[in-house]
Amino acid sequence: MSSNWTNRQVILRFLLPITLVGIGVALYLVILPSLGLANPFLLLFPAVMFSALFGGIWGGLLATLISVVVGSYLMEPYGHLWIQSTTEFESLLVFFIGCGMFSLITEAMHRAQLQSQERAKKLTIAIEEKVYAQNNQIKALREAYAIKDQFLSIVSHELRTPLNSINGFGSILEDEIAGPLNQQQHEYLRKMLRGADLLNFLVNNLLDLTQILAGEFTITPSEMNLREVAAGVIDDLKSKAASKGLTLRFEGPDDLPPVLADEIRVVQVLSNLVDNAIKFTPEGGKIWVRACAIGAFLRIEVEDTGVGIVPEDIPKLFKRFSQLDMSATRKAGGTGLGLSISKAIIEAHGGEIGVESTPGKGSTFWFTLPLAGT
Numbered sequence: 001m002s003s004n005w006t007n008r009q010v011i012l013r014f015l016l017p018i019t020l021v022g023i024g025v026a027l028y029l030v031i032l033p034s035l036g037l038a039n040p041f042l043l044l045f046p047a048v049m050f051s052a053l054f055g056g057i058w059g060g061l062l063a064t065l066i067s068v069v070v071g072s073y074l075m076e077p078y079g080h081l082w083i084q085s086t087t088e089f090e091s092l093l094v095f096f097i098g099c100g101m102f103s104l105i106t107e108a109m110h111r112a113q114l115q116s117q118e119r120a121k122k123l124t125i126a127i128e129e130k131v132y133a134q135n136n137q138i139k140a141l142r143e144a145y146a147i148k149d150q151f152l153s154i155v156s157h158e159l160r161t162p163l164n165s166i167n168g169f170g171s172i173l174e175d176e177i178a179g180p181l182n183q184q185q186h187e188y189l190r191k192m193l194r195g196a197d198l199l200n201f202l203v204n205n206l207l208d209l210t211q212i213l214a215g216e217f218t219i220t221p222s223e224m225n226l227r228e229v230a231a232g233v234i235d236d237l238k239s240k241a242a243s244k245g246l247t248l249r250f251e252g253p254d255d256l257p258p259v260l261a262d263e264i265r266v267v268q269v270l271s272n273l274v275d276n277a278i279k280f281t282p283e284g285g286k287i288w289v290r291a292c293a294i295g296a297f298l299r300i301e302v303e304d305t306g307v308g309i310v311p312e313d314i315p316k317l318f319k320r321f322s323q324l325d326m327s328a329t330r331k332a333g334g335t336g337l338g339l340s341i342s343k344a345i346i347e348a349h350g351g352e353i354g355v356e357s358t359p360g361k362g363s364t365f366w367f368t369l370p371l372a373g374t
C-alpha cells in the first residue's frame with residue numbers, strides 16, 4: 001500500500017469513518033431510544049459498511065475500532081468502557097467479526113476491480129498502439145499505391161511516343177518509300193512491326209488501367225449494330241483461329257435490335273473474349289459468338305470448347321493481372337488485364353459481365369449492353 005496518501009485517500013480512510021460513526025452515534029442517541037431499541041451496534045454497522053465501501057480496509061477497520069469502543073460505552077449499562085455482560089460481549093464479538101470480514105471482503109473486491117481496470121487500461125493502450133501502427137501502414141501502402149499508379153501512367157504515356165515512331169517509320173520502310181527491300185528485309189521488318197503492335201496493345205491496356213484506377217475512365221456511347229461489330233471481330237481473328245484448326249462463327253437473329261454503346265470499347269471487349277477463347281481452346285475446338293435481346297439488354301456470349309475454369313478460380317478472373325495457370329497462360333501470352341478492363345468497360349455501360357464454365361469441357365463468357373431507345 002502506498003505510504004504517501006493523497007488528500008482524497010486521507011478523507012476517505014480517516015475523516016469519513018470518524019464522521020460516519022459520529023452520525024451513527026448521533027442517530028442512536030436521538031432516534032433509537034424513543035423507538036425502544038437499545039443496541040447501538042445496529043446503527044454503527046451501516047457506518048462501518050459505508051466506511052469500508054469508500055475507504056477500503058483502512059476506513060472499515062478504523063470505523064470498526066471506533067465503533068467497538070463507542071458501542072461498548074453506549075450499551076446498557078450505559079457509560080462503561082469495558083464489557084459488562086454476556087450480551088454486550090456477544091454483541092461486540094459478532095460486530096467485530098462481522099465488520100472485520102465485511103472490510104476484508106470489500107477491500108478484496110476493490111482490489112480486484114482496480115486490477116481489472118488496470119488490465120483494461122493496458123489492453124486499451126495496446127489496442128490503440130496497434131491501430132496507430134496499422135493506420136501508418138495503411139497510409140504508407142496508399143502512398144506506395146499512388147506512386148505506382150503515377151509511375152504506370154507516366155511510363156505508358158512516355159512509351160507511346162517512341163512506339164509511334166517505330167510504327168510510323170516501320171510502315172514507311174515496308175512501303176519501300178525509302179528504297180527497295182529484299183525478301184529477307186521484308187520478313188524481318190514484318191516481325192519488328194508485329195512486335196511493335198503487341199507492345200502497342202500492352203501500352204494501351206496499361207493506359208486503360210491507369211484511367212480506371214484514377215476513376216477517369218469514360219465511354220462515348222452511340223447507337224450501334226452488334227452483328228456488324230461481331231462480324232468485324234470474327235474477321236480479324238479468323239486466321240488466328242484457323243491456325244489452330246478452330247471453327248469460329250456467329251449465331252444470332254438477323255434483326256438484332258441496336259445497342260447504345262461505345263463501338264471501339266465493345267470491339268475491345270469482344271476481341272479479348274474471342275482471343276481468350278482461341279488461346280484456351282485446344283486444336284480442333286469450336287467457338288461461337290452469340291447474341292440475343294433479353295428485356296432492355298442485349299446479351300452477347302462467347303462460348304468455347306476449351307480447357308474451362310474451375311469454380312474456385314472464377315472470382316479471381318476479373319481481377320487485375322490475374323492469370324489462372326501461369327505456365328499455360330504464359331505460353332498463350334497476355335497480361336491478365338483483358339478481363340478486368342472488359343469488366344470496367346461493360347460496367348461503364350451499365351451492363352454486366354460473367355462466365356459459366358465446366359473444367360475440361362469449355363467456358364461461356366457473357367456480357368450485356370443496354371438496347372438503344374429503352
Ligand SMILES: Nc1ncnc2c1ncn2[C@@H]1O[C@H](COP(=O)(O)OP(=O)(O)O)[C@@H](O)[C@H]1O
Binds near residue numbers: 276309
Ligand atoms: N475462355 C477461357 N478459357 C479458359 N480460361 C480463360 C478463358 N478466358 C480467360 N481465361 C483465364 O483468365 C485469365 C485472364 O484473362 P485476361 O484477363 O483476358 O488476360 P490474358 O488474356 O492477358 O491472360 C487468363 O489468363 C486465363 O487464365
Ligand SMILES: [Mg+2]
Binds near residue numbers: 272275338339
Ligand atoms: Mg485476354
